[in-house]
Amino acid sequence: MKRTIYVYHTNDVHSHFEYWPKISHFLWEQRQKHEKRNETMLLFDIGDFIDRFHPITEATRGKANVDLLNELHYDAVTIGNNEGITLDYNELDTLYENARFPVLVANLFKKDGTRPSWAHPYCIIPVSDTFRVGVIGATAYFTKSYELLGWKVATPFEILGDIAAEVKKQADLVILLSHLGINDDEKIAQTIPEIDIILGGHTHHLFPEGKRVHDTLLCAAGKYGKFVGIVKLEIEESDHTYEALATVVDVEGFPDSEKMRRTLALLEKQSLQKLESEQVAELKEDLPLQWFSPSPLAKLLASALREWCEAEIGMVNAGVLLEPLYKGTVTRKDLHRICPHPINPCKVQLRGAELKEIILQANTERMKYLEFKGFGFRGKVMGQMVYDGVELEMETGKDGYEHIRRITINGEPLNPDQLYDVATIDMFAIGHFYPQIQRAPKKEYYMPEFLRDVLAWKLADRK
Structure with a gap:
C-alpha cells in the first residue's frame, strides 16, 4: 500500500513576522487539503524562530513566538542560537513551558550532564501501523557562550552517530532538524548513513530542489520566512521504501491570514506598552x-x-x-x-x-x-x-x-x-x-x- 507524507519546514524566521500571516494562511490551507486526501502532514521548525530585535520577542522573551508555533500545530522544533544564547538560563529553561510540541535538541545539557526536562534528543512519529518517522534535533555548538549561560553543548559529531543508530532501530525514516549550518550538514550526510533527510538552517542557505549528498537529502528554506520548504514522500509500506521530492514555495504572493494579522498587531501593541512601562x-x-x-x-x-x-x-x-x-x-x-x-x-x-x-x-x-x-x-x-x-x-x-x-x-x-x-x-x-x-x-x-x-x-x- 502506498502512502503520501508531506513534510513542511521553516527555519531562521528571526521574528520577521511580516510573512507570518501568509505562512499561516498557506499552512492551514495545506492542512485542510491533506486531510481531505487522507495524506499525512508533518510540520517542523529548525530554530532561530525567535529574535529579540522584534519588540514582541523582547517583551515576552520569546514566549509569544512559542504561542505562534502552537497555533499552527507544529509537530516538533529544534532550537537555534537565538533561542539558546540570547536568553538567560531561566528564560530558556522556561521558554517552552506552554509548548504543545516536542523540542528536540540532542546536544544540549545542563552543567551536570543531564538533559533539561523540556529538551529531548529525538521523537518517534507513527505515521501508520506499519511506518514510523524518527526525528532528531541538533543545534549550533557555541560552546563558550552556552557555558557562560550555565549550559553545556556538545559537538553533534560526538553523539549523533549513536543517536541516529538508536532511532533507526525504531523508525523506517530518520529526519534530522539541524541548526548546524550547511557545512556540518554535508559532513553529517557523508558520515552518518542512518540519517535519511536533513532539514537545515543557521547559515540561511536555500535549496529550491534539495541537494543529494550520498544517500541523504538536504533541504533548507533560506531565512525570514520568505520560503517554506516541502518534502513530498511517497511511501511503499509493504517494503518500507520511499521516494522523496524536495521543493520550496515563495509565500510573498500568498494572501494573509487576517486572524493571524490581527493576533500579531495586538501582540505588538501589548509588547510595546510593556516595554514603555519600564x-x-x-x-x-x-x-x-x-x-x-x-x-x-x-x-x-x-x-x-x-x-x-x-x-x-x-x-x-x-x-x-x-x-x-x-x-x-x-x-x-x-x-x-x-x-x-x-x-x-x-x-x-x-x-x-x-x-x-x-x-x-x-x-x-x-x-x-x-x-x-x-x-x-x-x-x-x-x-x-x-x-x-x-x-x-x-x-x-x-x-x-x-x-x-x-x-x-x-x-x-x-x-x-x-x-x-x-x-x-x-x-x-x-x-x-x-x-x-x-x-x-x-x-x-x-x-x-x-x-x-x-x-x-x-x-x-x-x-
Missing part, C-alpha cells in the same frame, strides 16, 4: 547621535562598555546606535528601538601594535561606511569607531582627508609592545572585521546582557 532614566538634556562624527550618545556607550568590562579602553562603532535619545523619560522601549541587536559586551587583550592597526583601519572611509548584516548586527552601517580612553590627534593630509597623526592611551603615548585590555563588542570578536580581535587569544564575553542593558545601567547610574 522606565530606565530621566534625561536632563538630549543625547545626540552622529554615525560619522563624534557624538555624546556613542561616547556614553563606549564609556559604559569600558566600565562594565573593567577595561582600560572602551571601543564601539557608532552604527550600533540607530537613533539619539531625547530629554525626558527613557524607557526600555526607547533603548530597544535605538539598540535592537543581540550583541554582548566583550573584553579582549591586544598589544599596542595590534590596537594601532585596528584604530587606523577603523578610521578609513571604507570601514566607516560599510553596510552589512550578520553577527548580531541589525543596523544599517558600521559608522565611526568611538573610544573611551583613546585620544586621537588628527591632521589634514594633501588628499583633503583627516589622518591620524598621534594616538594616546589614557594620556600616555600608545606603546606598541604593551598589552591593553579593550572593552568592545562580541561582533568584532566573532566576525571578520578586525582579524587582530578575532584571533586574539585572550577574550572574555559578558552574558546574557546586551548592549542596551549596559546602556540602561549607565543611564540609570548617571541619575
Whole structure:
C-alpha cells in the first residue's frame, strides 16, 4: 500500500513576522487539503524562530513566538542560537513551558550532564501501523557562550552517530532538524548513513530542489520566512521504501491570514506598552547621535562598555546606535528601538601594535561606511569607531582627508609592545572585521546582557 507524507519546514524566521500571516494562511490551507486526501502532514521548525530585535520577542522573551508555533500545530522544533544564547538560563529553561510540541535538541545539557526536562534528543512519529518517522534535533555548538549561560553543548559529531543508530532501530525514516549550518550538514550526510533527510538552517542557505549528498537529502528554506520548504514522500509500506521530492514555495504572493494579522498587531501593541512601562532614566538634556562624527550618545556607550568590562579602553562603532535619545523619560522601549541587536559586551587583550592597526583601519572611509548584516548586527552601517580612553590627534593630509597623526592611551603615548585590555563588542570578536580581535587569544564575553542593558545601567547610574 502506498502512502503520501508531506513534510513542511521553516527555519531562521528571526521574528520577521511580516510573512507570518501568509505562512499561516498557506499552512492551514495545506492542512485542510491533506486531510481531505487522507495524506499525512508533518510540520517542523529548525530554530532561530525567535529574535529579540522584534519588540514582541523582547517583551515576552520569546514566549509569544512559542504561542505562534502552537497555533499552527507544529509537530516538533529544534532550537537555534537565538533561542539558546540570547536568553538567560531561566528564560530558556522556561521558554517552552506552554509548548504543545516536542523540542528536540540532542546536544544540549545542563552543567551536570543531564538533559533539561523540556529538551529531548529525538521523537518517534507513527505515521501508520506499519511506518514510523524518527526525528532528531541538533543545534549550533557555541560552546563558550552556552557555558557562560550555565549550559553545556556538545559537538553533534560526538553523539549523533549513536543517536541516529538508536532511532533507526525504531523508525523506517530518520529526519534530522539541524541548526548546524550547511557545512556540518554535508559532513553529517557523508558520515552518518542512518540519517535519511536533513532539514537545515543557521547559515540561511536555500535549496529550491534539495541537494543529494550520498544517500541523504538536504533541504533548507533560506531565512525570514520568505520560503517554506516541502518534502513530498511517497511511501511503499509493504517494503518500507520511499521516494522523496524536495521543493520550496515563495509565500510573498500568498494572501494573509487576517486572524493571524490581527493576533500579531495586538501582540505588538501589548509588547510595546510593556516595554514603555519600564522606565530606565530621566534625561536632563538630549543625547545626540552622529554615525560619522563624534557624538555624546556613542561616547556614553563606549564609556559604559569600558566600565562594565573593567577595561582600560572602551571601543564601539557608532552604527550600533540607530537613533539619539531625547530629554525626558527613557524607557526600555526607547533603548530597544535605538539598540535592537543581540550583541554582548566583550573584553579582549591586544598589544599596542595590534590596537594601532585596528584604530587606523577603523578610521578609513571604507570601514566607516560599510553596510552589512550578520553577527548580531541589525543596523544599517558600521559608522565611526568611538573610544573611551583613546585620544586621537588628527591632521589634514594633501588628499583633503583627516589622518591620524598621534594616538594616546589614557594620556600616555600608545606603546606598541604593551598589552591593553579593550572593552568592545562580541561582533568584532566573532566576525571578520578586525582579524587582530578575532584571533586574539585572550577574550572574555559578558552574558546574557546586551548592549542596551549596559546602556540602561549607565543611564540609570548617571541619575
